[in-house]
Amino acid sequence: MKKLLRAGFEHIEDGFDVLFGPKWNPFYQLGALGWFYYWIVIISGIYLYIFFDTGITEAYQSLDYLTYEQWYAGGIMRSLHRYASDALVIMMMIHLLREFAMDRFRSSRWFAWFTGVPMLWFVFSAGITGYWMVWDTLAQYIAIATTEWLDTLPLFGEAIARNFLSDTTLSGRFFTLMVFLHIALPLFLLFIMWIHIQRHASPRVNPPLELAAGTFIMLLVLSIAKPALSNAPADLATVPAVVGLDWFYMSIYPLLDYVPGLTVWILLVTATALLLLVPWLPPGQRNPVAVVNLDNCNGCSRCATDCPFSAITMEPRSDGSAYEHEAVVDASHCTSCGICAGACPTATPFRRRSDLSPGIELPDQPIKELREKTITASARLIGNDRVIVYGCQNSLNPEEMAGTGAGVVTMPCIGMLPPSFIDFVLSKKLADGVFLTGCRAGDCYFRLGIKWTDARIAGERDPRLRQRVGRERIGNFWAGLTRRKDFFRELAAFRMRLKNLASSQPEKQPPPAASENDREITHA
Amino acid sequence: MPELRYIVGQVIAFTLFAIGLGYFSNSPTYTHHDPEMALIKLSFSHASQHKEECRRLSPEEIAALAPNMRRPMDCPRERVPVLVEMTMDGNTLLRKSYAPTGLAHDGAASAYEKIPVTPGQHKLTVRLRDSNRDEGFDYEDGININLVPLQQFVIDFRNSSFQFY
Numbered sequence: 001m002k003k004l005l006r007a008g009f010e011h012i013e014d015g016f017d018v019l020f021g022p023k024w025n026p027f028y029q030l031g032a033l034g035w036f037y038y039w040i041v042i043i044s045g046i047y048l049y050i051f052f053d054t055g056i057t058e059a060y061q062s063l064d065y066l067t068y069e070q071w072y073a074g075g076i077m078r079s080l081h082r083y084a085s086d087a088l089v090i091m092m093m094i095h096l097l098r099e100f101a102m103d104r105f106r107s108s109r110w111f112a113w114f115t116g117v118p119m120l121w122f123v124f125s126a127g128i129t130g131y132w133m134v135w136d137t138l139a140q141y142i143a144i145a146t147t148e149w150l151d152t153l154p155l156f157g158e159a160i161a162r163n164f165l166s167d168t169t170l171s172g173r174f175f176t177l178m179v180f181l182h183i184a185l186p187l188f189l190l191f192i193m194w195i196h197i198q199r200h201a202s203p204r205v206n207p208p209l210e211l212a213a214g215t216f217i218m219l220l221v222l223s224i225a226k227p228a229l230s231n232a233p234a235d236l237a238t239v240p241a242v243v244g245l246d247w248f249y250m251s252i253y254p255l256l257d258y259v260p261g262l263t264v265w266i267l268l269v270t271a272t273a274l275l276l277l278v279p280w281l282p283p284g285q286r287n288p289v290a291v292v293n294l295d296n297c298n299g300c301s302r303c304a305t306d307c308p309f310s311a312i313t314m315e316p317r318s319d320g321s322a323y324e325h326e327a328v329v330d331a332s333h334c335t336s337c338g339i340c341a342g343a344c345p346t347a348t349p350f351r352r353r354s355d356l357s358p359g360i361e362l363p364d365q366p367i368k369e370l371r372e373k374t375i376t377a378s379a380r381l382i383g384n385d386r387v388i389v390y391g392c393q394n395s396l397n398p399e400e401m402a403g404t405g406a407g408v409v410t411m412p413c414i415g416m417l418p419p420s421f422i423d424f425v426l427s428k429k430l431a432d433g434v435f436l437t438g439c440r441a442g443d444c445y446f447r448l449g450i451k452w453t454d455a456r457i458a459g460e461r462d463p464r465l466r467q468r469v470g471r472e473r474i475g476n477f478w479a480g481l482t483r484r485k486d487f488f489r490e491l492a493a494f495r496m497r498l499k500n501l502a503s504s505q506p507e508k509q510p511p512p513a514a515s516e517n518d519r520e521i522t523h524a
Numbered sequence: 525m526p527e528l529r530y531i532v533g534q535v536i537a538f539t540l541f542a543i544g545l546g547y548f549s550n551s552p553t554y555t556h557h558d559p560e561m562a563l564i565k566l567s568f569s570h571a572s573q574h575k576e577e578c579r580r581l582s583p584e585e586i587a588a589l590a591p592n593m594r595r596p597m598d599c600p601r602e603r604v605p606v607l608v609e610m611t612m613d614g615n616t617l618l619r620k621s622y623a624p625t626g627l628a629h630d631g632a633a634s635a636y637e638k639i640p641v642t643p644g645q646h647k648l649t650v651r652l653r654d655s656n657r658d659e660g661f662d663y664e665d666g667i668n669i670n671l672v673p674l675q676q677f678v679i680d681f682r683n684s685s686f687q688f689y
Binding site for chain 2: 016018019020021024026082083086087090138141145148151157158159161162165166168210211214215217218219221222225226228236237238239240241242243244245246247248253254257
């Protein structure tokens with residue numbers, strides 16, 4: 001089911017890539033958009049709070065004042081508050097479903113999933129208390145339905161729905177409670193959101209400026225075109241028979257008319273418990289985590305900087321070496337992506353004088369093996385368009401790629417590929433070109449693999465690909481699962497370019513593979 | 525400079541998103557009560573009489589108690605259930621017993637009932653029993669009302685008498 005879901009998402013995202021481009025694709029920015037909507041809700045909420053009066057009639061009147069007399073500011077703020085809250089629910093639900101479909105919750109990644117689930121309760125509770133505060137007929141319905149539902153729990157001696165029997169028994173203090181809850185719940189939510197991203201290095205909490213601008217303009221236009229309005233004032237002597245529900249927050253309410261309230265509680269609590277347990281149902285396969293080889297670790301901290309899950313810390317040296325620090329892997333955070341090995345300057349295939357054992361690597365997929373696989377894959381290549389394809393294990397099937405006549409080498413994440421391997425392949429003439437593929441651009445399974453790889457090749461991030469390497473012999477296509485045809489087309493075009501290069505350029509000897517990448521790391 | 529097609533793409537996608545957002549934020553409407561009907565709500569929170577009378581303890585029984593818990597009377601805390609009967613124009617709308625709350629069944633009995641009724645002129649009678657008696661009721665009251673559609677008519681029981689509003 002998950003594969004189907006993932007394929008479904010990727011097909012939809014293909015469409016959004018066409019509309020938005022990979023950089024702005026909202027599906028790759030769901031969490032960041034959630035944060036963005038949250039801040040809109042908070043800022044607009046602070047403005048509304050300045051003018052909001054707590055009281056049975058005052059609450060409604062103060063919102064009417066904002067909506068009609070101050071429509072240009074308060075009215076728009078009120079609408080932004082509502083629509084951003086609705087958009088937050090949409091983003092949150094798609095984010096949850098997508099992370100499930102993409103299998104990004106198992107093993108060490110349980111933490112973000114587990115801390116994300118309680119947010120559902122906080123977001124829905126905060127939204128419902130917000131509607132309650134307006135004290136119009138919808139609020140009346142929500143207040144009565146919610147308290148009746150709460151009364152099905154064996155917690156309250158006296159039915160709390162009795163507070164809403166008539167206007168004469170309704171207390172103004174109830175609005176004070178609602179205001180308190182409506183402020184406290186989002187603050188708790190913020191706290192959990194902060195915890196939610198604690199295990200992510202460079203968490204994406206801000207969408208790209210263009211996407212943020214687009215979504216904000218959308219909310220603004222909607223706020224002007226269809227402002228959020230109150231219904232008629234609440235009147236407890238009359239039943240609000242027909243209500244215009246905000247379905248993003250109140251979908252559960254109609255169910256309460258058909259299913260006993262206690263059953264709905266049991267369903268919700270069970271669903272929440274199951275969601276919380278999803279990472280362990282069944283437990284995912286745990287691959288061996290990265291190991292540090294202190295003999296080759298000079299404490300440069302590149303692995304710690306590049307680790308997408310904050311699994312590596314730099315600690316004082318424990319082996320008496322002259323270097324100040326050493327990398328230490330927290331096994332409970334490590335996702336076995338191998339990006340640390342790709343960042344390690346000692347992971348260079350040019351090393352000849354000693355065994356190829358970098359400062360950090362995955363024990364089950366060592367860098368030495370990557371070099372052997374590269375050499376083996378290149379051995380059977382012929383012609384003047386020989387290509388080594390480096391791919392990640394979360395995208396296209398390697399066998400399918402090998403069917404194109406290219407030499408294929410895969411690894412957990414493309415970020416595991418040290419850039420010196422590209423230099424190695426081209427300078428040793430193992431192939432005429434190197435083609436990189438993996439997850440979709442902007443949506444790396446291990447979060448930052450593609451980003452770091454692009455930056456390393458562009459010479460913007462350590463370890464950099466050396467300047468001498470001809471960039472025209474490097475191609476990439478971030479395919480994901482579903483863009484098979486595009487991948488094969490891009491690969492064929494790349495090979496054609498290599499053929500053209502071969503025919504247009506006299507054969508040159510590559511410059512000697514020397515200097516930095518060849519240098520052995522020696523230790524005191 | 526962003527490509528024009530991406531800007532056009534954003535406009536199309538955000539327009540559709542805004543339409544969905546604007547529509548489902550208060551539509552379609554939901555009817556949770558028949559607009560042709562009125563509603564009677566019967567609700568109270570009432571502590572009934574104790575199930576058993578207080579009993580004076582014998583000197584031997586008092587002596588058997590821990591020194592700090594000695595008392596002359598033994599008063600069982602458990603209360604009797606509250607029985608309520610409501611009739612409209614002679615027809616029974618509700619007859620139900622409400623157990624006292626609390627682990628020791630010593631709290632108030634709480635009721636909260638919603639009964640949709642046809643609008644019009646009606647005679648409502650409510651009776652309540654909160655004692656150990658087997659027959660009859662301890663409280664009874666009635667009212668002639670003219671209910672209109674969507675009217676919510678509340679019957680409460682406070683300070684040993686029925687309240688209608």
